[in-house]
Amino acid sequence: MIILFGVFLLTLLVITALAIVQTESLFAAVILTGIFSLLMAANFFLLDAADVALTEAAIGAGISTVLFLGALALTGERERGKSTNRLIALGVVTVTTLIVIYATFDKPRHGDAEAPVHQHVGPWYLEKTPELIDIPNSVTAVLGSFRGYDTLGEVFVVFTAGIGVLFLLSARSAARPESANPSAEPGQGLRHYLVPRVVGRLLIPFVFLFGLYVQFHGDYGPGGGFQAGAIIAAAVILYALLEGEGQALRALPMDVLKWLVAGGALLYGAVGVAGMLLGGNFLDYNVLASDPIAGQHIGIILIELGVGITVTGVLLCVFHAFAARGKL
Amino acid sequence: MAIDIISWILLSLGGAFVFIGGLGALRMPNLYTRMHAASLTDTMAAVLIIGGIMLQAGATLVTIKLAAILLFLLITSPTASNALASAAILSGLHPEEGKIDAREQRE
Numbered sequence: 476m477i478i479l480f481g482v483f484l485l486t487l488l489v490i491t492a493l494a495i496v497q498t499e500s501l502f503a504a505v506i507l508t509g510i511f512s513l514l515m516a517a518n519f520f521l522l523d524a525a526d527v528a529l530t531e532a533a534i535g536a537g538i539s540t541v542l543f544l545g546a547l548a549l550t551g552e553r554e555r556g557k558s559t560n561r562l563i564a565l566g567v568v569t570v571t572t573l574i575v576i577y578a579t580f581d582k583p584r585h586g587d588a589e590a591p592v593h594q595h596v597g598p599w600y601l602e603k604t605p606e607l608i609d610i611p612n613s614v615t616a617v618l619g620s621f622r623g624y625d626t627l628g629e630v631f632v633v634f635t636a637g638i639g640v641l642f643l644l645s646a647r648s649a650a651r652p653e654s655a656n657p658s659a660e661p662g663q664g665l666r667h668y669l670v671p672r673v674v675g676r677l678l679i680p681f682v683f684l685f686g687l688y689v690q691f692h693g694d695y696g697p698g699g700g701f702q703a704g705a706i707i708a709a710a711v712i713l714y715a716l717l718e719g720e721g722q723a724l725r726a727l728p729m730d731v732l733k734w735l736v737a738g739g740a741l742l743y744g745a746v747g748v749a750g751m752l753l754g755g756n757f758l759d760y761n762v763l764a765s766d767p768i769a770g771q772h773i774g775i776i777l778i779e780l781g782v783g784i785t786v787t788g789v790l791l792c793v794f795h796a797f798a799a800r801g802k803l
Numbered sequence: 804m805a806i807d808i809i810s811w812i813l814l815s816l817g818g819a820f821v822f823i824g825g826l827g828a829l830r831m832p833n834l835y836t837r838m839h840a841a842s843l844t845d846t847m848a849a850v851l852i853i854g855g856i857m858l859q860a861g862a863t864l865v866t867i868k869l870a871a872i873l874l875f876l877l878i879t880s881p882t883a884s885n886a887l888a889s890a891a892i893l894s895g896l897h898p899e900e901g902k903i904d905a906r907e908q909r910e
Contacts, residue, residue, distance in 0.1 A: 668889065674882040678875075 477521060484518045499554045501547055509540040525697035526614045529689070533705035538790055541712055545797035608771045610694040618699065619775040623758040626778065627743055630785050634740045637789030644796035675717045682710035690783050694772070700779040704786025711787075712794050720798045729795060732788050739785030746777045810858035817851030824848060834891055835898045838884055845880035849873065 491511045495504050512535025519528035583590035600621055604613040608620055618626050690703030715723035747758040755762035760774025820843055827840020853873045860866045 668886075670885045670889075671882055674878055678878070681875075 481518065481521055484514055484521065488514050488518070500552060501550075501554055502544075502552045504554075505540060505543040505547060508543065509536045512536040512539070526612075526618075526699065526702070529697050529702045530705070533702050533709065537709050538705050538712070538794075541709075542793060542797060545794065549797070549800055607768070608775070609768045610772070610775070612694055612696060614697075615693050615699055615775060615779070619778055620760060620771055623747070623760075623774075623778065626782065627747070627758065630740050630743050630782050633789050634736060634785055637736050637785075637792050640789075640793045640796055644793075644800055672717050675713055679710050679714055682713065683707060686710060690779065691776070693779055694775060700782025700784075701786055703779075704783040705790060707783070708787045708790035708794070711791055715794070715798070720795065724795065727791065729792070732792050732795070735784050735788030736792060737788075739781040739783065739788060742781035742784065743778050746774055746781070750774070806858050806861075810855040813851045813855035813858065817848045817855060820844065820848035820851060833899060834896060835888065838888060842880065842884045845876060845884075849876045849880070 488511060491507055491514060495507045495511065498504050498507065512531055515535065516528045516532040519525075519531055583592075587593075600617050601613055604610070604616040608616045610616055686703045686706035689698035689706055690700060693699030693703070711723060711727060714726070746760070746763075750759040750762055751757050753762040758774075758778075760771045761767035763770035763773045824840055824842075824844035827843065828837050831837040831840050850873065853869050853876075857866045857869045860869065
């Protein structure tokens, strides 16, 4: 039965991908990309990767659609004329497809327990998680503790991406200081429009609550800092869409956002350094409390908090950078 | 057993409503009638399907979560439909009035 769902979803994915390539309206393409991400999230869920599914749904279908729409508002909705090198493109695609198909011949069967990926360190993680870390969600244990270095790297990738976007997009607004005048505020949002505003205002607190739940429930179920950061950023973006960007900036000024971007990554690093100062290795949480398992819990909660703060800050900075470009 | 039968009926009815909604979204002549058909999917069908799953889940935490999802859907989907229709009117697509023949004359 599951294989049937899988085939169905994958077929829909291919159809959506073809539609994205075919359509000339960029607006339709953005919406189709959102649908693609949602289908992908369902697919991940079928493969029992609930954490990845949650991330894909929150970031792929949610935030990136909003960012794409923000970018479209700055450019245009129609695709410019097609490039003439279609034969070369066709050749590249064909060759790549053939290589990928050839590579799948070496792939182990789907769900094969003997596959190398299930034989390497995976069994050890699954076996040792209850003993060493004692949290139900072994994904969080792997992500936060066993592979803490990798996650630290990911947080700094997000951090770097945020800095890069800020550099690229806010370059011109610095050159034109008069646009920073708060009295000339074009972004009024949907203030004139009653129904979404009432419903949105009703929902925002619950979205925040759900974000906090995802953040702090990551030890026990699917979730964690990346997903929670995206959800909380989505709540603030909803507020910005309803009440106008200026109002959102007054609630969470850009300076605060920059502190969030840096502070989350800093918190993560500080947990690692605290481990060193207390006599362990970098990112060794065992020494954070007298009981090693309690230390692991504290460490994972703190680094997940750092991840969540940085992701929220970066996503909001990117959103505001796009929105501020529109005013120029 | 009785619960299984009721939940089966609810799920089948929900599936039927999704099908009708999809059919309507494809076959209806203009945006507003299509939205009318599609909104069937996210109100009636959602109530029936989630109701069916709730019966399957029984008196557990899952049922409460499903109820929360249902409440969320019932609040947000009509809002989305409203926003879509309002955006269509703002962009200048006014609902056609008059008889159905108007469509055939145009074709």
